Amino acid sequence: MTLIAGHAPRAEATPAAHPPPSRPPAPGRRWRLPRLDAADRDVLLLYLLTRAALALVAYCTAWLFPHDPEARTPGRLVAVAERWDWNHYLRIARDGYFPDDPAARPAEEDNRAAFFPGFPLVLRLVHLAVPDWTVAGLLVSLVAGAVAVVALARIARLHLPIAADGRRAVLLLLASPCAVFLAVGYTEALFLAFALPAWLAALRRDWGAAALLAACATTVRVSGLFLAAALAVHFLLTARARGDLRRWPLLALPALPPLLHFGYLYARTGDPMAWKHAQERGWYRDFHTPWESWSTTWDAAFGHAHPTSYALLWQAELLAMVTGLLLVAYLLRARRLPEACYVALSLWALGTSYWYMSVPRAGLLWWPLWIGLARATVDRPRLWAAVLCLSVPLSVVLAVTFFSGRWAG
Structure with missing residues (x-):
């Protein structure tokens, strides 16, 4: 995180000859979603190339690590994406939270109530046209991810010296260690597809669009409520005109x-809190003080009480937590209070469980991190090369870990 410290956005950094194509409209002008421009198309090309690269990693993993070591064929290639949380989303989309069919009821509590309904609802709708459930889930994330990266690039242009540098923030996200979760049937891509356009709309003071998109985000993940809090802070800091103030409801x-x-x-x-209690049963998300959570995670990571595969993941959890705390400090120093509020609430929710779990995945949703890193590397080619040389191998290793079924030991 030392890479981004001290690089708060500077209004004068944008040369007059290169105005951001996504510059906010003049006050009083209703913003409308612009069509894709050349910069957006470049971002989408980058997105598709990274999706192809990740598909190649999945293909090789299916052949190198088949379910049966003596297998002569890898089986269904998309099966490498059918891991862990995906099975919960599938059961909700296919059978509902509380199926009436006895055959669809789990023999014991499977804690599916822990998951919000947004992704399963979209998955069920796409399944009407795509018969294979796994392919439908991959398609949801593919389309949602495309929306997310375009929105991320447009937000980044407001903070970076040259408009084209928006691609830098996108590449950092797509090459990040946990980027595999943006490609499989998980909620991260769909959440960002709502959250990032919502934030972009708020930056343009289109509060109706921002609120509606944030409402869609809250159907997908509880993190949508953290986004809503950030929008409220941004509203309080920026609403000046009487017309804006009337839109606070x-x-x-x-x-x-x-x-x-x-x-x-x-x-x-x-x-009414059955979702929270399901998380407590399945993932030990009952409340503990932040120092207790840190201590428990530290012992799990370095106390030699767990297999090395588990210990390594807890080490990643600790690193992600430290990264998040440094990010909040950077945002506070840069006086970007709404984004600081969003990340801080996420850290509080994840840092007050029995131990840390899914903090690196949550980092995918911290868009200020990718924009801050992009800004820090704009004029530092050696730093840019160093970041990619560290991030890309980790991204490949963790993708293989996920696709081979070794993520959790």
Whole structure:
């Protein structure tokens, strides 16, 4: 994180000859979603190339690490994406949270209630046209990821010296160690496809679009509520005109989907917090003080009480937590309070469990990290090369770890 410290956005850094193509409109002008320009198309080409590279890694992994060591064929190639959380999303999309069919009911509690309904709902809709569930999930993430990277590049242009540098932030995201989760049937890509356009709309003071997109994000992950808090902080800091101030009730819209979901859970179980209790059962997400969580994770990582594969993952959790804390400090120093609020809430939620879990994955959703790293490397080619040389191998190793079924030991 020393790579990004001290590089707060400078308004004068954008040369007059290279104005950002996504510059906010003049006050009072209603912003409309612009069509794809040349910079957006370059970003999408980069996105597709990295998807092809990741597909090659998945193909090689299927052949190198088949389920049966004596197998002569790798089986279904898409099976390498059918790991862990995907099975929860599949069961929700196919059977619902509380299936009436006895054959679809789990023999014991499978904690599917821990997951929000947004991704399973989209998955079920896509399945109407794509019969294979896994392919449908991959397609959701592919399209959602394309939306997310275009939005990320447009946000990055507002902070970087040259408009084309938006691709740098996108590449850092797509080459990050946990980038595999953006490509498989998980929630990260879909969440970013709502959250990043919501933030872009807020930067343009289009509060209606920002609130609606944030509401969609809250159907996908609880992190959507952290985004809603950041939008509220941004509104308080930027709303000046009377027309803006009258739109403050829109900020309550993102809370509606979670409330409806909690109401549904209450109607079926008598417990509106059934999702939270499922997380506590399945992933030890009961509350502990931050120092207790750090101590427990440290012992798991370096106490030699767990197999090395597990210990290495907990080491990654600790590194991701430190990265997040440094990111919050950087954002506070740069007076980017809304983004600091968003990342800090994420860290609080993840850093107050029994031990850290999924912090590196959550880092994919910290868009200020990728923009800050992009800014730090713009005029430092050696630093840029160093970041890529460290990140890309880790990304490949962790992708192989996921595709081969070795992520959790």
